[in-house]
Amino acid sequence: MNERPVVVVIGAGFAGLTAARTLRGVAADVVLVASRNYHTFQPLLYQVATAALEPEEIAHAVRGIFQRQRNLRFRLAAVTGVDFAASTIAVRSGPPVRFDYLILAAGADVAYFDVPGAAEHALPLKSLEDAVLLRGHVIRQFEAASTDPALIDAGVLNFVLVGGGPTGVEMAGSLVEWFDRVIARDFPSIDIRRARVIVVEALDRLVAPFDEQLRRYTFATLQRRGVDIRLGEAVTRVEAETVALKSGEAIPTRTVVWTAGVRASHLADALGVSQGRGRRITVEPDLSIPGHPRVFVAGDLAASTDAAGQPYPQLAQVAIQTGRHAARQIVKLLAGAPTERFVYKDPGIMAVIGRGAAIAQFPFGLRLTGFPAWLVWLFLHLMYLVGFRNRLNVLINWAWNYFTYDRSARLIMELSRPKETDHEP
Numbered sequence: 456m457n458e459r460p461v462v463v464v465i466g467a468g469f470a471g472l473t474a475a476r477t478l479r480g481v482a483a484d485v486v487l488v489a490s491r492n493y494h495t496f497q498p499l500l501y502q503v504a505t506a507a508l509e510p511e512e513i514a515h516a517v518r519g520i521f522q523r524q525r526n527l528r529f530r531l532a533a534v535t536g537v538d539f540a541a542s543t544i545a546v547r548s549g550p551p552v553r554f555d556y557l558i559l560a561a562g563a564d565v566a567y568f569d570v571p572g573a574a575e576h577a578l579p580l581k582s583l584e585d586a587v588l589l590r591g592h593v594i595r596q597f598e599a600a601s602t603d604p605a606l607i608d609a610g611v612l613n614f615v616l617v618g619g620g621p622t623g624v625e626m627a628g629s630l631v632e633w634f635d636r637v638i639a640r641d642f643p644s645i646d647i648r649r650a651r652v653i654v655v656e657a658l659d660r661l662v663a664p665f666d667e668q669l670r671r672y673t674f675a676t677l678q679r680r681g682v683d684i685r686l687g688e689a690v691t692r693v694e695a696e697t698v699a700l701k702s703g704e705a706i707p708t709r710t711v712v713w714t715a716g717v718r719a720s721h722l723a724d725a726l727g728v729s730q731g732r733g734r735r736i737t738v739e740p741d742l743s744i745p746g747h748p749r750v751f752v753a754g755d756l757a758a759s760t761d762a763a764g765q766p767y768p769q770l771a772q773v774a775i776q777t778g779r780h781a782a783r784q785i786v787k788l789l790a791g792a793p794t795e796r797f798v799y800k801d802p803g804i805m806a807v808i809g810r811g812a813a814i815a816q817f818p819f820g821l822r823l824t825g826f827p828a829w830l831v832w833l834f835l836h837l838m839y840l841v842g843f844r845n846r847l848n849v850l851i852n853w854a855w856n857y858f859t860y861d862r863s864a865r866l867i868m869e870l871s872r873p874k875e876t877d878h879e880p
């Protein structure tokens with residue numbers, strides 16, 4: 456009979472993967488349940504969407520990652536709920552999974568903030584499918600413009616990015632480069648200056664989490680590279696061929712990319728537990744759910760806060776550290792020891808604006824811009840990519856892109872956007 460306690464980890468993102476790895480060698484059976492059979496490195500999704508990288512280069516099969524972890528079993532399943540009294544999780548198809556300890560790390564979903572038409576017409580950037588669809592969609596607009604140049608006047612080459620946070624900025628920088636260096640050569644009949652990248656940001660600043668000096672650098676760099684930046688401006692409605700702004704302006708476009716925000720995974724709504732801002736699950740200082748000391752929450756799903764009650768941001772590093780902390784608390788409980796408060800060690804934040812241009816904000820006031828920041832960004836992103844093969848491929852691709860100004864395969868692939876539950880066997 457199996458006497459070992461069962462630790463179930465839900466989600467194979469940064470938080471779930473780190474939690475599962477931290478439990479390696481622990482005298483417990485770990486069951487990792489995720490709705491996709493691979494881990495996605497979300498910070499590089501925009502590079503797939505702009506044909507700088509191929510989808511496979513930023514993803515890794517979960518079974519491959521854990522080949523050597525003897526105490527771990529993977530289950531491809533979409534979790535639909537948790538029965539706290541029975542200590543089981545319900546999955547969409549198949550029998551429930553029993554747990555003694557549970558780590559919830561199902562991440563976040565796109566938040567459209569009830570903007571009319573956004574969910575129907577805007578293009579999200581949250582999954583690999585989103586990125587591949589967006590890449591194909593963008594190329595298709597140029598194909599349409601080359602077939603019928605009158606469509607350019609109708610806004611077919613206007614690309615509107617909603618949200619001037621790091622993702623919107625990275626996407627904008629990469630789009631203009633792709634257009635100027637590659638699309639211009641692919642479509643010689645189109646005057647590339649007619650393609651417009653427009654960033655709409657409701658705040659009066661881009662990349663709000665960064666210091667003013669870095670924000671100014673970002674604004675000036677993007678503007679110099681031809682991005683049209685609208686600050687203090689909000690999207691009020693999205694339609695199939697136009698986007699309406701708070702100021703009353705309507706921009707004709709078929710491409711509205713939604714990078715404006717996320718909310719906790721919809722799984723959170725099904726649990727009957729307390730939720731905070733962005734529907735994130737309220738947690739105790741040790742990351743357990745109030746009243747459920749053997750259930751922990753990590754990553755984007757958790758409303759973890761610092762000692763002053765300030766929520767930690769939804770970032771990869773927070774996910775990694777909360778995942779590790781949750782797993783360590785379970786090891787403590789298994790040993791009969793008390794749990795500890797989670798304290799985030801902020802390693803800094805970075806964003807890339809384009810070729811040779813990035814911003815980096817590190818602890819102790821260290822700030823970098825331009826080429827040095829870009830090099831540090833490249834190095835750190837390579838380091839955190841899962842799998843040696845991915846790292847090597849990405850490095851080769853980046854070097855190729857840098858020296859040849861080329862981009863990888865620019866394929867239009869007909870996919871349909873799946874639901875989070877559609878990957879189950």
Ligand SMILES: Cc1cc2nc3c(=O)[nH]c(=O)nc-3n(C[C@H](O)[C@H](O)[C@H](O)COP(=O)(O)OP(=O)(O)OC[C@H]3O[C@@H](n4cnc5c(N)ncnc54)[C@H](O)[C@@H]3O)c2cc1C
Binds near residue numbers: 499501560720770
């Ligand atoms: C486009 C983009 C760019 C970003 N750029 C940066 C950046 O530059 N730097 C940075 O620090 N952060 C960045 N982030 C944020 C960062 O990626 C997230 O904070 C991080 O991925 C959160 O990790 P997580 O493990 O909580 O969730 P995720 O990585 O989202 O993983 C969630 C996991 O849960 C699974 N799952 C979801 N629902 C279910 C379910 N019902 N049942 C079973 N499994 C389920 C998913 O399949 C997935 O495996 C970016 C995010 C996006 C979308």
